[in-house]
Amino acid sequence: MQNKIQTLAIIGVGLIGGSLSLALKAKGAVGRVIGVGRSTANLQQALQLGVIDAVATLEEAARADIIFVATPVAQMPQVFAALAPNLGATSIITDGGSTKQDVIAAARLALGSRFNQFVAAHPIAGTEKTGASAAFATLYEQRKIVICAEAESDSNAVERIKAMWQVTGAHLHCMSAAEHDDIFAAVSHLPHLLAFALVDMLAGMPRADQYFNYAASGFRDFTRIAAGSPEMWRDISAANRVALRQQLQHFRKRLDGFDAWLAAAGPEDIEAIDHVYTRAASARRAWQRHIEHGEPMPLFNNGGGQEE
Amino acid sequence: MQNKIQTLAIIGVGLIGGSLSLALKAKGAVGRVIGVGRSTANLQQALQLGVIDAVATLEEAARADIIFVATPVAQMPQVFAALAPNLGATSIITDGGSTKQDVIAAARLALGSRFNQFVAAHPIAGTEKTGASAAFATLYEQRKIVICAEAESDSNAVERIKAMWQVTGAHLHCMSAAEHDDIFAAVSHLPHLLAFALVDMLAGMPRADQYFNYAASGFRDFTRIAAGSPEMWRDISAANRVALRQQLQHFRKRLDGFDAWLAAAGPEDIEAIDHVYTRAASARRAWQRHIEHGEPMPLFNNGGGQEE
Numbered sequence: 001m002q003n004k005i006q007t008l009a010i011i012g013v014g015l016i017g018g019s020l021s022l023a024l025k026a027k028g029a030v031g032r033v034i035g036v037g038r039s040t041a042n043l044q045q046a047l048q049l050g051v052i053d054a055v056a057t058l059e060e061a062a063r064a065d066i067i068f069v070a071t072p073v074a075q076m077p078q079v080f081a082a083l084a085p086n087l088g089a090t091s092i093i094t095d096g097g098s099t100k101q102d103v104i105a106a107a108r109l110a111l112g113s114r115f116n117q118f119v120a121a122h123p124i125a126g127t128e129k130t131g132a133s134a135a136f137a138t139l140y141e142q143r144k145i146v147i148c149a150e151a152e153s154d155s156n157a158v159e160r161i162k163a164m165w166q167v168t169g170a171h172l173h174c175m176s177a178a179e180h181d182d183i184f185a186a187v188s189h190l191p192h193l194l195a196f197a198l199v200d201m202l203a204g205m206p207r208a209d210q211y212f213n214y215a216a217s218g219f220r221d222f223t224r225i226a227a228g229s230p231e232m233w234r235d236i237s238a239a240n241r242v243a244l245r246q247q248l249q250h251f252r253k254r255l256d257g258f259d260a261w262l263a264a265a266g267p268e269d270i271e272a273i274d275h276v277y278t279r280a281a282s283a284r285r286a287w288q289r290h291i292e293h294g295e296p297m298p299l300f301n302n303g304g305g306q307e308e
Numbered sequence: 309m310q311n312k313i314q315t316l317a318i319i320g321v322g323l324i325g326g327s328l329s330l331a332l333k334a335k336g337a338v339g340r341v342i343g344v345g346r347s348t349a350n351l352q353q354a355l356q357l358g359v360i361d362a363v364a365t366l367e368e369a370a371r372a373d374i375i376f377v378a379t380p381v382a383q384m385p386q387v388f389a390a391l392a393p394n395l396g397a398t399s400i401i402t403d404g405g406s407t408k409q410d411v412i413a414a415a416r417l418a419l420g421s422r423f424n425q426f427v428a429a430h431p432i433a434g435t436e437k438t439g440a441s442a443a444f445a446t447l448y449e450q451r452k453i454v455i456c457a458e459a460e461s462d463s464n465a466v467e468r469i470k471a472m473w474q475v476t477g478a479h480l481h482c483m484s485a486a487e488h489d490d491i492f493a494a495v496s497h498l499p500h501l502l503a504f505a506l507v508d509m510l511a512g513m514p515r516a517d518q519y520f521n522y523a524a525s526g527f528r529d530f531t532r533i534a535a536g537s538p539e540m541w542r543d544i545s546a547a548n549r550v551a552l553r554q555q556l557q558h559f560r561k562r563l564d565g566f567d568a569w570l571a572a573a574g575p576e577d578i579e580a581i582d583h584v585y586t587r588a589a590s591a592r593r594a595w596q597r598h599i600e601h602g603e604p605m606p607l608f609n610n611g612g613g614q615e616e
């Protein structure tokens with residue numbers, strides 16, 4: 001490999017960090033992987049499983065060729081601050097956080113004039129499992145990696161991070177951090193908020209067990225994401241609160257519309273509900289064909305979509 | 309069988325109606341099954357597959373021992389009105405609709421003094437497939453059937469409908485129609501509305517394909533129910549609009565709370581989001597254990613739940 005990474009440091013050796021290590025090791029694209037984390041037990045397991053080659057301190061990690069920060073987003077500001085004083089002259093810091101504007105702001109603040117050594121990224125991959133033992137080498141194959149370069153980002157650093165992710169079999173997508181946060185607020189953070197809100201609403205009812213008793217397969221799928229990590233999603237909601245509020249406002253306006261239609265329930269109100277349900281079903285089915293068979297997504301509005 | 313049904317008429321020979329026929333036939337609990345429907349092709353297929361023994365008119369169906377109305381709820385008023393003039397003296401009409409107060413009101417209106425021959429029911433079962441070819445004998449095994457008897461309901465008729473469903477391997481649950489509609493508004497109709505509304509919101513965006521392009525597995529599960537029949541869910545939303553609006557109001561109030569928390573984003577606001585997400589995740593995981601391993605649902609509120 002031309003661009004072989006001598007030392008990769010993983011901060012937070014869980015599913016996301018560990019799987020990057022295993023993917024690069026499988027392709028012979030990394031020399032040595034060192035791991036930093038809060039849980040000694042998890043790091044020991046990572047060592048035993050060959051996910052990392054050694055346990056390290058943040059000070060040691062700061063001098064690695066590439067430092068992958070794969071902690072929850074809420075911990076990243078402190079991690080960046082701890083890395084900053086010892087950061088190697090040619091080291092590159094990248095991350096795997098689900099929000100980008102806040103991570104970039106934290107990196108800019110902590111790294112100062114070395115911010116050009118930071119490249120923000122978001123691998124769109126995951127399973128329900130967590131910890132080093134959940135990591136596997138093929139997690140990123142055929143998955144999307146969003147790279148959000150800033151004006152200051154060193155172009156060689158950006159190219160090295162792109163090359164690293166390409167080795168894992170992932171598809172690269174480049175966009176601005178603002179665009180990233182807007183899109184993921186709509187397709188991920190808002191659905192999580194809605195699922196958590198619905199389950200909590202039922203749990204708060206005086207006869208909650210009666211409601212849960214009659215919940216069936218539609219409810220199971222709709223609320224599956226509400227079984228996720230409350231801490232992680234709380235942090236994401238807070239970190240991306242501006243974009244999330246914007247999507248939430250759009251959605252609340254739509255619910256106001258539904259309330260008015262259901263209250264009046266005239267023929268044109270039922271027609272309006274029909275219109276929403278029909279377009280949604282059509283879009284949802286088209287999306288399923290898109291992800292399963294690669295069929296292009298049709299446009300439902302007159303706006304022009306564009307591929308990254 | 310003591311209570312063998314001589315003739316069962318199925319109005320609407322799809323997944324729900326056809327599967328009842330096949331379940332009763334498999335147990336030798338029915339003599340002859342006749343089918344009524346709008347699609348000749350579907351009825352011919354039902355005949356070929358042995359789902360029904362003969363195609364019938366509504367007039368003939370009205371004289372069957374048991375008449376199972378398994379059409380969409382919006383068609384039931386006309387079906388009841390068509391059955392009424394020829395209804396056999398000892399015939400029992402029952403239904404499989406997803407809403408109960410409106411179906412009962414329609415039956416009361418159409419049947420008049422013969423309303424005592426009607427027993428409202430809702431089998432909690434289904435798949436994504438429709439039509440007679442989707443029917444199978446074990447659909448109702450271990451599933452719930454809600455029976456909503458009214459004060460006028462003939463007790464022998466209620467017992468016969470209960471006995472019929474018990475043959476299919478389903479579990480019987482009895483409750484009032486108002487309670488049914490309230491519960492299903494919360495655990496089924498509202499989640500459907502939310503999933504349809506979210507997908508339609510994305511489809512309506514100027515760069516909709518960009519959003520759909522980054523939707524992942526959480527989105528897939530959350531919106532699976534938005535690929536369902538728009539007509540059916542429009543009808544259910546309209547039929548159960550009073551209970552649905554009530555649950556929608558609760559939910560909108562919760563979203564107002566989220567908006568306020570995200571706007572302020574102080575420590576106590578993040579704490580409030582954490583509280584909701586944590587209780588929701590805890591309830592969702594408990595529910596999963598409940599449906600998979602039969603563990604009892606814990607109470608999250610101080611209200612006392614009760615089993616039917």
